[in-house]
Amino acid sequence: xxxxxxxxxxxxAEIDSFDPNDIIFNEADKPRYxxxxxxxxxxxNHYNEAGKELILAILHKGLSVCxxxxxxxxxxxxxxIVLEPSRVIKLPKKNFFQMMDENQEIxxxxxxxxxxxxxxxxxxxxxxxxxxxxxxxxxxxxYHKSFYTDQSAFSFEIPLTRQQLASITxxxxxxxxxxxxxxxxxxxxxxxxxxxxx
DNA sequence: CCATTAACGCGAG
DNA sequence: CTCGCGTTAATGG
Numbered sequence: 001x002x003x004x005x006x007x008x009x010x011x012x013a014e015i016d017s018f019d020p021n022d023i024i025f026n027e028a029d030k031p032r033y034x035x036x037x038x039x040x041x042x043x044x045n046h047y048n049e050a051g052k053e054l055i056l057a058i059l060h061k062g063l064s065v066c067x068x069x070x071x072x073x074x075x076x077x078x079x080x081i082v083l084e085p086s087r088v089i090k091l092p093k094k095n096f097f098q099m100m101d102e103n104q105e106i107x108x109x110x111x112x113x114x115x116x117x118x119x120x121x122x123x124x125x126x127x128x129x130x131x132x133x134x135x136x137x138x139x140x141x142x143y144h145k146s147f148y149t150d151q152s153a154f155s156f157e158i159p160l161t162r163q164q165l166a167s168i169t170x171x172x173x174x175x176x177x178x179x180x181x182x183x184x185x186x187x188x189x190x191x192x193x194x195x196x197x198x
Numbered sequence: 199c200c201a202t203t204a205a206c207g208c209g210a211g
Numbered sequence: 212c213t214c215g216c217g218t219t220a221a222t223g224g
Contacts, residue, residue, distance in 0.1 A: 175217075
């Protein structure tokens with residue numbers, strides 16, 4: 001967890017509950033709160049000129065949501081859409097900065113978190129720039145598995161649908177299916193009940 | 199809604 | 212020409 005709930009609450013945070021498809025903020029909205037996920041999952045997405053969805057991130061418990069916007073004077077470049085019933089703790093921007101000023105270690109933790117996310121953005125961009133569909137998909141799978149403790153083969157169930165994998169990689173769902181089948185044939189993944197084990 | 203398959207088009211190499 | 216990906220359509224869960 002990035003920041004302890006008790007500390008956020010002490011600075012005036014509130015807890016909101018959301019249902020699937022709820023929108024926490026929209027593209028072009030002005031950032032006003034620091035958000036941190038208590039439970040559930042949230043995606044950050046953008047629709048391109050052709051109406052095709054690009055998923056920038058799928059965030060889970062303990063992670064903050066687009067906190068980088070609090071540090072710059074810009075509108076959100078993505079929508080935040082709830083995937084599963086979720087609870088989110090939110091702290092007004094002003095309180096967030098007061099908390100950072102009064103707690104050196106929190107300030108450092110947020111820096112570290114931002115750095116990590118930026119680092120993985122580089123990695124993901126490198127993978128996603130590949131012409132090879134396998135490289136793009138494995139990049140996403142490696143990233144999601146990196147949050148998971150058991151690193152042994154086939155121990156991790158990819159928590160994404162084929163369509164979501166396609167929207168993250170910019171590929172078509174049929175290409176994702178073909179590529180995953182091929183990875184299974186080469187013993188890189190297993191498929192059980194449609195779920196991808198990696 | 200999600201996963202899969204097949205046929206076909208098309209561009210890159 | 213071959214290969215891989217996108218497109219379309221159809222099928223089944």
